[in-house]
Amino acid sequence: MKVAVYAVRLEQVWKLMISLDIGTDLGWCLEERGWLIEKTGRNGFREGHQVERCSTMVLLSAVMPLGWAVQLRDSFQAKLEMDGWKLKGWHEYIRGALKRELEQERQGGVSGYHAEENLLGLRSGGVLWTRREGLTLYGEMVLEQYQRERYEEMHGSEAMWREAVDVMARRITAALEGRSLLEAELQQLLAERLPELVPAWRSAVQHAHLQGLVLLTAGVAAVAARGLWGPLARLRARYRCRRCGSEVHSRTPCGSCGSSGCAYCEACLALGRSRSCALLLRGSAEAVPPPAGGTGAPLTGSLLDRWGLSPAQRDAASAALQFLAQPQVAPAEPAPRYAQRPGRLLQSRERSLPRFLLWAVTGAGKTEMIFPLIHYTLSTGGKVLVATPRRDVVLELAPRISKAFPEEKIAVLYGGSTQRWEEARLILATTHQLMRFYHAFDLVIIDELDAFPYHNDPMLAFAAKESCKGTGRFIFLSATPPAQMQREVRQGKLEHAKVPARFHGHPLPVPRRIRIESVEGCLRRRSLPSSLAASLEQSIQRGAQIFIFVSRIRHIEPLTGLLRRRFSSISVEGTSSQDELRAEKVLDFRATKTRVLVTTTILERGVTVPKSDVFILDADSDLFDEASLVQMAGRAGRSKDDPAGRVWFASPEWTRSQRGAVRQIRSMNTIAHKKGFLHA
Template identity: 70%
Template sequence: DPGPRWRRARAPRCRRCGSEVHRRTPCGSCGSRGCAYCEACLALGRSRSCALLLRGSNAGTVPPRAGGGTAAGLAPTGSLLDRWGLSPAQRSAAGQALRFLAHAQEAPLPGAARGNRALPLPLRRSFSRQKESSARPPRFLLWAVTGAGKTEMIFPLLRYALDQGGRVLVATPRRDVVLELAPRVARAFPEEPMAVLYGGSPQRWEEARLILATTHQLLRFHYAFDLVVIDELDAFPYHNDPMLGFAAEAACKPEGRFIFLSATPPLRLQKEIRAGRLPHAKVPARYHGSPLPVPDRIKAASVELCLRRHSLPPALLRPLRQSVQRGAQIFIFVTRIRQIAAFTELLRSYFPGIRIEGTSSTDPGRNEKVLAFREGRIRMLITTTILERGVTVPKSDVYIVDADSALFDEASLVQMAGRSGRSKDDPNGKVVFAAPTWTRSQRDAIRQIRMMNAAAYKNGFLKVKEVQ
């Protein structure tokens, strides 16, 4: 008996976002009592199994600008790097990325000219790894420590792609980062029309060759860009969201190229690097040439216990007072939103002479508080991981309480620690891991920071002679 011949029916997939579709409803268009539609990308309009998915065709690249050069004749590691004022570490990494782009243009993907690349299908587990990787445009990772100046490093790459007549996309997971990047990119490319896309953006119908967008906006494009730059690919919501990964690949032309930016790349990408499958460049030093602050470990009671006792442990109180005395802006990261208000009041009882506030993703006044913190009107800010990225405050110290929590993985700890020492005027800020126990995530975070410092020292990127 060969056994049953039936197989479990596979759920249909949305051709727009790649998600499995499990919702079926009666449809007035086709008359079906169970017409499938996708809930994952419903914000872009209903995608039904009976409806056509319309995609506009791309007009193709325009001729290179006069003086822009061609891939064969341009030496991208020379003049393209000179105008941006890059540090030695930034210049080295940007040069490697430029060589990747130039080589990729000289050797296009097999079949790219015929346009016969299969649709990007990262969600179809039945495909072999080799077949899946061959369907993707070549990728390059810029692995740069927090505060290394990743934005400045991509300027030569954008200039190169635009000079070749290409269309360029810079995507980042969060709207506030897009709005922060927009004026910096506009100043760097004043002659280039730019569109900035996010939920509610007024520019969504404007034509431009340089586009800044949140990653969700990638669902609106199909084979539209010659260069796609994904910033903070390890951050929510892009990280672990197959739909956004699908959208990113679908937005890139078959002969296009990807540049990934991250301070804490996901483990799968680190494995690809070790296996030699992912070209990359490391930037182990910040632009000011000082090492990353290595966190100090403090054994201290948990936040919950401190709140029950209405007291702070002396081991935590001493460094906090030192930070206040030296005039630092102080980040205090906690694990739970519900702890913020009570912990803020507890800290106010110990430091009545300074302004202390708390904020989180549910706080309607978060933007105003972050601005006041940046300007020094707030001296101590208690928050969650909502501020672990994208916030630069001069002369800041970082305290991570309950650092042993499972909610703080290695990447989160490295990102939070990276809020300190970012300014050239105060490059040696303090970072403290405060927790009752010592965890693997804390050890791995400190090991990664020390590894980057050692690499920066070895390559001559640091101005100091000693590294912790």
């Protein structure tokens, strides 16, 4: 995409702007409306904002690549001598500010003064308007005349056009509220919800941008190295994706902007190509602080009674509610919507948002515990996001949450969802969908934060922070929090509540050890160790459904064959992420048509099968860390009819991960016993 770039002389300072429709900006200037500018104190921090009117408007480029235009705007620093600059002075400034980009173009084969001038769009131009002289046009200009002329043919005057644009800007602002969308995604949203705005969307978006309601930026932009300023910062600047926060290294020639090396992000490519010349629009969503003094939903016992929580669940939910009810710390002065420097967008990575961890054992009923938190936030006028890493969990949670909140409209978002452009105050989504939101939610609940793909993915963590309002709150749910989070809990740096007992009030099954040779050795000998076979026979005799977890997909088929020969009277199946019949086999296992299921960690969480025993073979494998061992062990004992399921760690070695998993499970049982959450 290419955009116009212009400079405006305000009452106290020069300001550089980009425009999708320079005619809209010109009309804004003619009407003598004001521009939002940032007030900065001596310490360099923002101290508020004010509105100043324009006295002079200078067109610098009519068709500059968007990425370059955003770079100019974000790095712009006003100087007193600019008052005396002619057009040549502005052009020299642009060449100096984009020196790095022009050098990259020369390396890509673009050479010559005039070639670079055409790429920058630095044709003849000049002052578009001054307050003393009225309207003056010089040189070539690219205006969005088609939409305006067509509207005038149908409806009448320029004044009517401006009034129409104002109405369209309000509607498009409402549609973009709290969203972060590329141009292609905006087009999809408009086609579905506001098709009548499609012909004039540039004018409407630009009008909203001038009001400070919509931020226009590039999908990928240069970010200066930390702590550096001026030419050295530009020299060492790195490119980052403003949608997912990932560092960008890939470049390609681009027919859209004309650059020989347009940077694009590979990390979030599945959601559409975010690149230097791709327009990224972010809509304003004002924070709704929770009530000070208890308006809305009071923190009373009735708020918890409605959900039928167990004592352990109730204690944790009560602590989380108290966390939500704490006074919000708002910014020192109200932010001027998007008046702050757009170049600071990536600072959200460093934003410190209030966090609370619900550390609940597997099978504790985490979903039921978040119902009071959702209800409280919605009752105070807030907006809630429940995010989970996996699509199947989203689809499983959707009917449960809909049943709990029948009066509330819920949008369910995942890849291919038909609801992705619907408005709702309660949204259930996969974590990848968070990249389409920006400062939208008062409460963000991240379920299974330790699970793939959210765990150890800074892109998704960045997206989660971006989706939460500046005065919003985070609730994390996990049975096995990451090690860093556990350290923060021990150091008192992270508010939390532990749920050490399952809803049925029985202790967690503690894993026992079977010392056997590796699965590879068993397959070579084509026989099962006698100790393992005896333990399996006991589980079969007691009528249990048996999970057998292995570390390698290649072990599943031969091990399934061994088990079928040894236990020919029962049904044995194997499945993995590569199995097209995985869903059917899991359903048969749940229905007890299959008694033994050999699988990998794909079933370590989110699966509840009554009366289950768990065998983890090669439990000493590097692929099984403490968290995955706890999760796999958590498949046993989940039913109130069979709370004492059995768990076996089978391996040649007794590793640190196995010891840690046993220690964590015993610790939770000890806490549950001390707090009286277990049956006698």
